[in-house]
Amino acid sequence: MPKKVEGLEQLLVEDLQDLFDAEKQLVKALPRMAKSATDEALESALREHLEITRGQVQRIEQVFASMEMRARSRPCRGMQGIIEEGRQTMEEDLAESILDSAIAGAARKVEHYEIAGYESARALAQKLGMKEAAGLLKETLEEEIQADRQLAQISKRLLAQAGGDRSLTAGAPKRHPSRAQRSPRQGAVPKARGRKLSTGGHAARPMMDHEEIRQWAEQRGAHPACVKRTGGRGDVGMIRLDFPGYTGEESLQPISWDEWFEKFEQNDLALIVQDTTARGQKSNFNKLVKRSTVEERPRARAAR
Ligand SMILES: [Fe+2]
Structure with a gap:
């Protein structure tokens, strides 16, 4: 006989069923978001x-x-909606820098929804004196808060890199027809994910040549760096360029160019840069991307 529950306990059970479904939906949605x-x-x-x-x-x-009780789920419409909105955004043919910001934003909406869900569920469990349940819910709540913080930092950096220069979007219409709406010919852009580096005439270009990258960075006073706490045991972790006056001081740690390029090659990366802004000023815009996303662009050059 299933246990009969009512009142606050019933509310908790329903919240848990909802969260159970929300998490399972995310297990399916996150790989697609990561891939995009x-x-x-x-x-x-x-x-x-x-x-x-x-x-x-x-x-x-x-x-x-x-x-x-046995774990059961019930459809979480809230999460369905958030995921669906994110999916629609990813299908638009946005410039890469904008797409990443959109994905980070969608992921933060997910986190905030979950944070609210776990806070409520934990409060209910506490009120009902279910210590073990409350403790477990607290663990997840903390993970969600941590994930949101990490995403917030990434969002901030993505926006800082875009540097308020509108040239990365201004030249292209804000919303392109979705891939499904375009003819196969138009869709056959020889880039990994059919995405454009919309640059409005101030071409963002991919670089893979080590010397070229080094020169580009040095002309801007940038130094090779890695993101603290992303590496370990001989691995420098995630690499970045550190610009003077950029807010990366707390999160970045200097490394040598050799270490930087070793990781660059290991992860098959390309550095997309913009030389000048729309107003003709020197641009610091740069972004590390998978080489496969730029490889077939005519300007791409393999390192060595
Ligand atoms: Fe979660």
Whole structure:
């Protein structure tokens, strides 16, 4: 006989069923979001969160077990809506820098929704004196808060890199027809994901040549760096360029060019840069992307 619940306990059970479904939806949606991201840090944050989310699915099962109930889910319409909105955005043919910001924004909406869900569920469990359940829900809540913080940092950096220069969007219509609406000929852009580097005439160009990258960085006073706490055991982790006066001081750590390029090659990266802004000023816009996303562009040159 299933256990009969009512009142606040019933509310908690329904919240948990909802969260259980929300997490399972995310396990399916996160790989697609990660795949669509061109920014390396964003992609790895989403992949990392996928693993965490798998653990969260199991943790909800534990919560149900602590209440001597079988884990069941019920369709979480809220999460369906957030995921669907994100999916629609990813299908638009946005410039890469904008697409990454959109993905990060969509992922943050997910986190905020979950944070609210886990806060409520935890408060209910506490009120009902279900210590084990409350403790488990707190663990997940903290993971969601941490994920949101990480995404917030990434969003901030993506926007800082765009530098307020509108040239990356102004030359192209804001919304392109979706890929499905275009003819196959138009859709057959020889880029990995059919995306454009919309630049409005101030071409963002990919670089792979080490000397060229080094010169571009040195002309701007930028130094090779890695993101703190992303590496370990001989691995420098995620590489970045550190610009003077940029807010990366707390999160970045200087490394040598050799280390930087070793990682650059290991991860098959290309550095997309813009030389000048729309107003003709020197641009610091740069972005590390998977080489496969730029490889077939005519200006791409393999390093050595
Ligand atoms: Fe989650």
